[in-house]
Amino acid sequence: MTEPKLFGIPGALRKASTNRLLLAEARRSFGPASYAEGDLRLPLYDRDLEDAEGIPPEVQRLADGIADADAVVISTPEYNKAPPGVLKNALDWVSRTSGRPFRDKPVAIISAADGRGGGDRSQFALRLMLMSFRPLVLPGPEVLVPDSGNAFDAEGRLMLEPQLKMLRLLMADLRKAAGFPPAE
Numbered sequence: 001m002t003e004p005k006l007f008g009i010p011g012a013l014r015k016a017s018t019n020r021l022l023l024a025e026a027r028r029s030f031g032p033a034s035y036a037e038g039d040l041r042l043p044l045y046d047r048d049l050e051d052a053e054g055i056p057p058e059v060q061r062l063a064d065g066i067a068d069a070d071a072v073v074i075s076t077p078e079y080n081k082a083p084p085g086v087l088k089n090a091l092d093w094v095s096r097t098s099g100r101p102f103r104d105k106p107v108a109i110i111s112a113a114d115g116r117g118g119g120d121r122s123q124f125a126l127r128l129m130l131m132s133f134r135p136l137v138l139p140g141p142e143v144l145v146p147d148s149g150n151a152f153d154a155e156g157r158l159m160l161e162p163q164l165k166m167l168r169l170l171m172a173d174l175r176k177a178a179g180f181p182p183a184e
Contacts, residue, residue: 110123117146
């Protein structure tokens with residue numbers, strides 16, 4: 001059997017964000033797989049731009065990465081009780097591409113945030129935003145990393161055992177939903 005293709009979408013632009021660290025932890029928990037990561041540095045969605053120039057190449061690369069993957073994991077921070085604008089903007093652009101890249105795709109949502117909820121409201125809002133794409137969003141277990149600035153060690157590894165346990169379970173379920181046997 002071939003290796004699964006896992007596609008990660010970091011909801012934060014900052015290279016050292018805790019959501020990028022959480023995405024790296026998810027990748028390790030998922031097990032052997034080829035991995036690619038989406039870049040959300042996209043122009044703001046603008047119908048005039050789309051009409052004049054079509055789908056920007058960087059948007060098409062993001063949509064193609066999603067379409068090509070066996071499974072997708074999205075790690076979102078929580079900005080003012082919602083996912084960041086860059087993540088919403090990316091979804092708005094992807095919705096304009098052809099081929100419905102998220103359709104029936106297994107998707108796991110995880111989050112790390114400074115607040116005590118660990119991004120719970122952001123996850124709820126993101127689930128709502130994804131509905132029109134009709135992916136197979138896993139219902140849980142929820143992976144919410146609170147006080148994320150203190151949740152990772154100097155090597156970038158998640159130190160919270162309850163969250164690590166939930167992440168391992170979620171990634172095992174994502175692997176299964178993508179049609180691959182458990183990682184060994």
